[in-house]
Amino acid sequence: MQISLIYDQKYKNRQIRLPLKHQNNEDDLNMNPLKIIESFPHDFIFGTATSSYQIEGSSFGGCGRSHWDSFAQKPNATYKGQNGNIACNHIQYWEKDLDLVADAGFKAYRFSFSWPRLFIDGKTTRNNNGFSFYDRLIDGMLAREILPFSTLYHWDLPQNLADKGGWTNRDTCKWFADYTEAIMQRFGDRLHSVATINEPWCVSWLSHYLGHHAPGLRNLEAAVRSMHYILVAHSNATEVMRSYNQKNLGIVLNKEHMMPASNTDEDVEACKLSDEIYNLWFDEAIFKGQYPKKTLKLFHQYMPENFEIDLPQINRKIDWIGINYYTRSIIKADQYEPNTKFITVAGDLPKTDMGWEIFPAGLTKILTRQVESYSKTISIHITENGMASHDVLVNGSKVINDQDRIKYYQLHLEELKTLIDNKIPIKSYFAWSLLDNFEWAFGYNKTFGLVSVNYDTQIRTPKNSYYAFQRALKFL
Ligand code: GCO
Numbered sequence: 108m109q110i111s112l113i114y115d116q117k118y119k120n121r122q123i124r125l126p127l128k129h130q131n132n133e134d135d136l137n138m139n140p141l142k143i144i145e146s147f148p149h150d151f152i153f154g155t156a157t158s159s160y161q162i163e164g165s166s167f168g169g170c171g172r173s174h175w176d177s178f179a180q181k182p183n184a185t186y187k188g189q190n191g192n193i194a195c196n197h198i199q200y201w202e203k204d205l206d207l208v209a210d211a212g213f214k215a216y217r218f219s220f221s222w223p224r225l226f227i228d229g230k231t232t233r234n235n236n237g238f239s240f241y242d243r244l245i246d247g248m249l250a251r252e253i254l255p256f257s258t259l260y261h262w263d264l265p266q267n268l269a270d271k272g273g274w275t276n277r278d279t280c281k282w283f284a285d286y287t288e289a290i291m292q293r294f295g296d297r298l299h300s301v302a303t304i305n306e307p308w309c310v311s312w313l314s315h316y317l318g319h320h321a322p323g324l325r326n327l328e329a330a331v332r333s334m335h336y337i338l339v340a341h342s343n344a345t346e347v348m349r350s351y352n353q354k355n356l357g358i359v360l361n362k363e364h365m366m367p368a369s370n371t372d373e374d375v376e377a378c379k380l381s382d383e384i385y386n387l388w389f390d391e392a393i394f395k396g397q398y399p400k401k402t403l404k405l406f407h408q409y410m411p412e413n414f415e416i417d418l419p420q421i422n423r424k425i426d427w428i429g430i431n432y433y434t435r436s437i438i439k440a441d442q443y444e445p446n447t448k449f450i451t452v453a454g455d456l457p458k459t460d461m462g463w464e465i466f467p468a469g470l471t472k473i474l475t476r477q478v479e480s481y482s483k484t485i486s487i488h489i490t491e492n493g494m495a496s497h498d499v500l501v502n503g504s505k506v507i508n509d510q511d512r513i514k515y516y517q518l519h520l521e522e523l524k525t526l527i528d529n530k531i532p533i534k535s536y537f538a539w540s541l542l543d544n545f546e547w548a549f550g551y552n553k554t555f556g557l558v559s560v561n562y563d564t565q566i567r568t569p570k571n572s573y574y575a576f577q578r579a580l581k582f583l
Contacts, residue, residue, distance in 0.1 A: 140517040143524055144579035151527070152254065152535035153580055154215030155208060155557060156491055158261035158305065160191045161544040163221060165263070167198040169236040171227030174269035175262065175547075178321035189550030195542050195560050198240060203567060205247045207558055208541060211573055212580025215254040217490060217537045218244070219261035219305065222286055229265030230282055238293055245297045254299035256490075256537070258359065259287055259344060261305040262320070262547075269322055274310060274333035274340075277411065284343040291351040300355040301348060302429055302490070303341040307389050308361055310337050319548050327446050331409035335417070338392050342420045349423075359429035359490045360389050362477075363436045364469035368452055373440035377449035380405070381438040384447070386473075394481040396422030405446065427534070428482045429490035432470050432519075434463035459515070460495040460553055467518040474531050486534040492519050493539035495546070495553040498570065507559055507570035516572065538576065542567065 144153065160175050179190035197204055208216045222229060224237035248255045260283070268279050287303075295301075304310060314320040316330035324330070341358055348356055363385060367378035383399040391399050396418045403410075441450040456464035474487065494515035498507045516538065527533055543556035551562060557573040560566075 139575055139578050140513050141520065141575045141579040143517065143520050144576070146524060148527065151533075152215045153576070154213050154217055154254070154256060154535060154537045155211070155541040156217035156256075156537040156539050157197070157204075157541050157544065158219045158258070159221035159224065160194075160261070160263040161540075161546070162195040162197040162204075162542055163224070164191070164193045164196045164198050165221075165223075166192040167196065168224065168240055169227070169234045170221060171223030171229070171232070171234065172266040173221070173223045173263035174266055174273065174321040175264075177266055177269070178323050181323060184321075184323055185548050186550030186552045189545065189552075191545045193562070194545045195562075196565050197542075200565060200567075201240075201244055202247060204541065205244075205251055205253065207567060207569065207573075208248075208253055209251040211557070211569075211577045213253065213576070215256050215299070215535060215537070216248055216541075217256040217258065219258035220290060221263050222260065223263060223265040225289065226265065226286060227267075229268040230285070233289075241294060245294055249297060255297065256300045256302075256488075256535075257290075257294075257298045258302040258305050259283075259290060260303065260310075260340075262310065264321070273322055274336050275315070275329045277336055277339065280336055280340040280343050283340040284347050287344040287347045288351075291348060291353055295348075295351055295353050298353070298355075300357065300427070300488075301353060302357050302359045303344040304337060305359045305490075306361040306431060307334075307337040307341070307358070308385055312384060327406075328409040331406040332411055334388060334406070335411055335414050338389065338421045339417050341393070342417070342423060345423055345425065346420070355426050357425050357427040357429050357485075357488070358389075358393065359431060360386075361431040361433075361491075362386055362473045363432075363434055364466065364472045365436050365438055366454075368437050368439035371440070374438065377440040377447075378438040380447060381436065381449050381451075385436070390477070390481045392418060392421045393425065394422070425485065427486040427488055428477065429488045430473065430477065431491035431539070432473060432489065433461075433492065433494075434459075435466040435469045459511075460497050461549075463495075465494075465515060465518070467522040470519060470522045471526060474526055474533070478531055486532050488534055489523065489536045491537055491539040492516075493555050495555050498543075498554055498559060500559075505568065507568060509570045509572045512570070512572045513575045516575070 179185045227234050245255050264273055311333035312330055315324045315333045318325040365378050365382040367374035380401050383402040387399045391397050436451050437454045438449050439452045444450055454464045458464055494512045496511045498509055540555045542558050543554040543560045546553040559568045
């Protein structure tokens with residue numbers, strides 16, 4: 108669907124013309140399920156999010172090799188062996204993509220820097236193309252009055268560093284600090300906010316213990332080391348950024364509400380351990396300078412020597428916490444699981460195309476605990492929330508009527524509004540994702556986008572969820 112968008116020379120006075128079928132018909136607007144957006148505080152920020160490897164196209168622009176390029180080549184690691192070589196070719200189409208962000212009425216865009224695009228070897232070999240790409244991207248956001256919410260690491264570790272042990276090697280934390288410094292020097296003054304790490308649980312546990320993501324290890328020792336070193340990296344990067352007087356620093360944690368499969372002692376205890384590993388490990392360290400007890404007992408033999416010395420540093424101040432929320436988990440004790448003795452089992456709520464249960468009430472449970480137990484005084488950003496659904500193209504492939512996704516957004520936004528009314532300090536909300544993209548091990552088979560991408564032609568087609576946001580946001 109064509110959207111017309113007219114900018115004056117400086118991209119000011121943006122005019123948005125809505126596609127015909129969505130033009131101001133009052134009844135139609137009153138029926139917009141995302142109308143709740145209009146009742147959010149006037150300074151609340153709505154944005155949308157992506158990440159570098161998922162959209163850019165790692166074969167373009169002199170980008171170095173990352174461990175995701177390598178992982179995708181392993182047999183059965185990703186759906187049909189798919190990879191991020193081309194993805195949404197955002198390197199070429201970034202202007203179109205920023206127009207889509209602006210045209211929807213979003214005031215912020217959450218993106219990530221690709222480490223191997225800036226430093227091919229992760230250390231000293233600069234790729235000037237990469238630096239100028241992010242110059243253009245950030246300037247493009249500012250020109251469109253979109254706030255750049257940046258992330259330093261959204262999983263594309265340079266292969267050269269992966270070869271040296273990646274996140275199981277403490278040196279990676281030092282190289283991450285150097286990479287952070289280079290970003291500060293070049294881009295720092297134009298970034299609205301910086302998150303150090305996206306989803307440390309995924310970087311460590313999902314990737315080194317469950318083996319689902321690069322580097323695809325199933326090794327408790329590696330997992331434990333990475334669970335600590337990813338926090339050291341966060342701390343190092345934060346220290347560097349403070350020395351540059353960079354403002355608005357945070358980290359993005361993924362959270363799921365954990366429930367035991369039954370009331371038996373075994374399941375209840377299993378659920379507590381799962382909750383610690385998934386939800387509390389990072390909060391306890393960042394906000395209290397300690398690790399949760401049950402987990403530490405399980406991890407202790409593999410913790411790096413003198414790990415305690417790092418904890419006061421990890422406990423340094425941050426300005427905001429980012430929460431990615433999608434679903435809940437149901438946990439069952441399982442004596443055959445060799446280390447943790449628990450497994451995740453399917454629940455009976457309606458599910459997204461990922462098989463994830465739709466459970467908006469989890470947001471309240473997660474955020475209430477977040478504020479009460481950890482981040483009492485700082486802002487919360489909902490840095491990701493959204494739904495994979497199997498999109499059906501109707502009407503000559505021009506209309507994607509993703510009502511389930513719209514409903515998902517509606518339910519979660521209603522939950523958030525109540526939390527805000529109850530004084531939970533939530534300052535922004537980012538829909539995941541702007542575009543259908545490379546959904547990691549699921550390749551291009553799972554689609555979270557507000558905008559569909561045809562990977563043969565790179566044509567972007569906004570879905571009805573996009574228009575639902577647009578219609579609500581243009582009133583703000
Ligand atoms: C994550 C990442 C995103 C995913 C999204 C859907 O949370 O896993 O931040 O890269 O694509 O969450 O799975």
